[in-house]
Amino acid sequence: MVGIKDVAKRAGVSIGTVSNVVNRPHVVAAATRSRVLSVIEELGYVRDESARQLRAGRSRVMGLLVLDLGNPFFVDVARGAEQAAHAEGLNIITCNSGQRSELEASYLAMFAEQRVRGVLLSPVATSGEALRTFRRTGTPYVFVDRKAPASEASSVSVDDVAGGALGGRHLLETGHRRIAFVNGPAILAQCRDREQGLRTALAGSGAELTVLEAIGLDVPSGRDAGARLLGTSPRPTAVFCANDLLALGVLQAMVGAGVRVPDEMAIVGYDDIEFAAAAAVPLTSVRQPARRLGRTAAELLLAETSDTKPERQAVVFTPELVVRESTRVRR
Amino acid sequence: MVGIKDVAKRAGVSIGTVSNVVNRPHVVAAATRSRVLSVIEELGYVRDESARQLRAGRSRVMGLLVLDLGNPFFVDVARGAEQAAHAEGLNIITCNSGQRSELEASYLAMFAEQRVRGVLLSPVATSGEALRTFRRTGTPYVFVDRKAPASEASSVSVDDVAGGALGGRHLLETGHRRIAFVNGPAILAQCRDREQGLRTALAGSGAELTVLEAIGLDVPSGRDAGARLLGTSPRPTAVFCANDLLALGVLQAMVGAGVRVPDEMAIVGYDDIEFAAAAAVPLTSVRQPARRLGRTAAELLLAETSDTKPERQAVVFTPELVVRESTRVRR
């Protein structure tokens, strides 16, 4: 492996000069610079990031840990974060906890060993324990898609209670009185909050709510929940799902059973992923600004890594209802 | 930042002993070991991966660079690769070139600076230039979703010509004679091969083929292509798309224009992503074993990094047609 020493020897300069050519080209004379550059080219020298980082004491990457990369929502979050990081010359390594606490812990440990510049985290549970290391070492971290008290860390989230209420009100307005909610694992704050928002919206309306908890937040879990839903009696006339993947699964179950959507069963999803609009029956969904979420979180994190220590803040975006065929009222 | 030295001092041992406790616990006496471990716990020592890697000369991570993480197909590829890597105690960092050569080059450069253990690459173009560094340094790389001559590198791919033919034959069998192909950027080998397979299948059948090149391989590009398709006259009766995202876009355009699928326009996609089955009209698609692709590629790479230098190989999987509503013949 060719190192800076080899380049220095071959170009007849000191290693300090080679380093300067690479990092502060202006301080070295033009003639020397071009000679060194051509040797670098000739030998195919590539600087060793680990040595660089060891010396610098901090790395040039940020860690991003999301709940589920199989959900296009988080892919968009990641895109937004990456965009913001690149704008500052930093790289992001994205990891997928798959909603498993032990994987989350293992990735966070990896981030710590890598001495990442900062961590973006959409946590499974509270994860207080796993974050101790970052707190002690002063590595900043920002919660994504989960609100946190500003005393602990900055966070960027979308108001899930409002989102749940948005879906609930919409179903009431479209005339439904027997409503089901297909929720994901209650360990996730998002799921709890959406359910709470829905309950609030339905309170006092006289509407009847059935809650089904799905195993996961994915399409198969949705199919499964859909099948259970078909077995309940009296059958609800509308179902609100904690995310679009679940909603797509429920929709498949309905289509498979010959239940007409929205006539016999209206469906509302959450996230408004790209595929919601392309579904068998285009899905009404609660839209979240995924990309913006990621970008803002990364920007907050970048601000915290700068020398000027800014205030921590909890940014909360507001979701928006997108009405499509799956809840359309037929006259 | 607490380092191995601090632990050593506090525990009253040498740094060598601390290192041994962490890396080869069996060589240190039980009493010492537990004393050191409790100091590690107390001080919150986390070893510095960059120093470790600098000393070791090689890292514990593999790089994976895919064409588009917005495509669930590649998310599955990444999952498969990650699974195989974890089984060997390695981490994977996944990056997204978004089909942009310059981003591809930049990520590959990053991999080189990180001294990754190996590289999994689904290349945009041939990228011969960018790979020179890896060739010189002996860093193994494996092509994913792209066949390569075994003389250059191992590769794991799916037979795209066969896949194109599969779709073509299916459309012929279901009675279509005016067929459109919505292709992605011709720079991608996958796109060229699928088109070629389709052409081969149609050859001599008397069927007429129209090829539209989409700007990207995503849903909006598909919508755009769909709109163009609606303007052609005589209008084809079937359209084959280079991937499912395009197909979903085309489908949206058809639904939006009131064109019935499959009666007035049959649609075949490619990849069989999860959302294909949940689409407005469930999509017939050419299925690829995405997860297996990633897993196999990672295994090949791992084998090449082991001391026993195995033969390079070009693994080629065979795609499979999944017939759904979008090409169903109505009687």
Next chain:
DNA sequence: ATCGGCTCCTGAAACGTTTCAGATCGTGGT
């Protein structure tokens, strides 16, 4: 001629590990 102030370059220290040759100590065999 001398000196201050440039510009350009050198050499060495430091970053936090791992590894390895050897030091030390106790034990059991002769």
Next chain:
DNA sequence: ACCACGATCTGAAACGTTTCAGGAGCCGAT
């Protein structure tokens, strides 16, 4: 009493960078 040996630990070197104090050479002003 001596030796060989294993078990356990130490101390220093090495990995490839960046950084920084300072040295060398040169120019223009005094």
